Amino acid sequence: MTKRWRAERRRDHYYTKAKREHYRSRASYKLKQIDYRFDLVRPGNIVVDLGASPGGWSQVAAELVGPEGKVIAVDLDRMVPIEGVTFLRGDIREEAVVRRLLEMTPDGADVVISDMSPNISGNYAYDHARSIELCEHALRFAASVLREGGNFLCKMFYGDMSGRFSAQVREKFDEMHMHHPKASRETSSELYVIGIGFRDRRT
Ligand SMILES: C[S@@+](CC[C@H](N)C(=O)[O-])C[C@H]1O[C@@H](n2cnc3c(N)ncnc32)[C@H](O)[C@@H]1O
Structure with missing residues (x-):
C-alpha cells in the first residue's frame, strides 16, 4: 500500500460513504446500483453470493431479502460473520464445494451473484x-x-472472450445486460453481466 494509494482511497467517495454507512466495502454500492436498475433481488429470496469476502455484497443482499429470505456466501478467504448470512469457505471451482452449496439450497435459489476476481x-x-x-x-x-425465472449477476474483466460469455448468459436467460455501475471506477475494465429470468431446461 503506497502513500499515494492510501490518499486516493481516502478521497474516494464510495470508500468514505461505505465507512460512514458501515458497509464492509465500496462494492456494496455497485450491488445497490445494479439492483436498483434491474430489480434483481426481492424480499424473501434465496441468494447465493460467490466471492463474498469481505462481505459488502452479502450485507446488501441480506438487507434486500429481509428476515424471510436467506443469503449463502462463499469465498476462498475467511469472512467475519454477518447476521442473516451463512458462510462457506471454499473454492467454487471445486466439485465438493458446489455439492455442499447445493445441499445448503435444497429448494434452489432465486438469485446468484458473483463478484469473484x-x-x-x-x-x-x-x-x-x-x-x-x-x-x-x-x-x-x-x-x-x-x-x-431466477436472476444472475457476474463481474467480468472485459476482453476478447467477453462476447462468448455474454452469449452463454443470453442463451440461459430471457434477458442479458452488460452494465458498468457508477460506483465502479471510471478507469476499471470490470463490467457486470446480468441475466434476468432463468430458463430452466431441466423442467
Ligand atoms: C472483489 S472481492 C469480492 C468483494 C465482495 N463482493 C464485497 O462486496 O465485499 C473478490 C473475491 O473473490 C474471491 N474469489 C476469487 N476466486 C474465487 C473462487 N474460485 N472461489 C471462491 N471465491 C473466490 C476472492 O477471494 C475475493 O474475496
Whole structure:
C-alpha cells in the first residue's frame, strides 16, 4: 500500500460513504446500483453470493431479502460473520464445494451473484482469461441451482472472450445486460453481466 494509494482511497467517495454507512466495502454500492436498475433481488429470496469476502455484497443482499429470505456466501478467504448470512469457505471451482452449496439450497435459489476476481497478475490477457474462467464456473453453478425465472449477476474483466460469455448468459436467460455501475471506477475494465429470468431446461 503506497502513500499515494492510501490518499486516493481516502478521497474516494464510495470508500468514505461505505465507512460512514458501515458497509464492509465500496462494492456494496455497485450491488445497490445494479439492483436498483434491474430489480434483481426481492424480499424473501434465496441468494447465493460467490466471492463474498469481505462481505459488502452479502450485507446488501441480506438487507434486500429481509428476515424471510436467506443469503449463502462463499469465498476462498475467511469472512467475519454477518447476521442473516451463512458462510462457506471454499473454492467454487471445486466439485465438493458446489455439492455442499447445493445441499445448503435444497429448494434452489432465486438469485446468484458473483463478484469473484482472480488475483491480478498485471498481464491483462491472462487476468481476463482467469476472470472468464470464474464467470463460467459462476454460470454453471447458477444453472444448477436457480429456480425458473431466477436472476444472475457476474463481474467480468472485459476482453476478447467477453462476447462468448455474454452469449452463454443470453442463451440461459430471457434477458442479458452488460452494465458498468457508477460506483465502479471510471478507469476499471470490470463490467457486470446480468441475466434476468432463468430458463430452466431441466423442467
Ligand atoms: C472483489 S472481492 C469480492 C468483494 C465482495 N463482493 C464485497 O462486496 O465485499 C473478490 C473475491 O473473490 C474471491 N474469489 C476469487 N476466486 C474465487 C473462487 N474460485 N472461489 C471462491 N471465491 C473466490 C476472492 O477471494 C475475493 O474475496
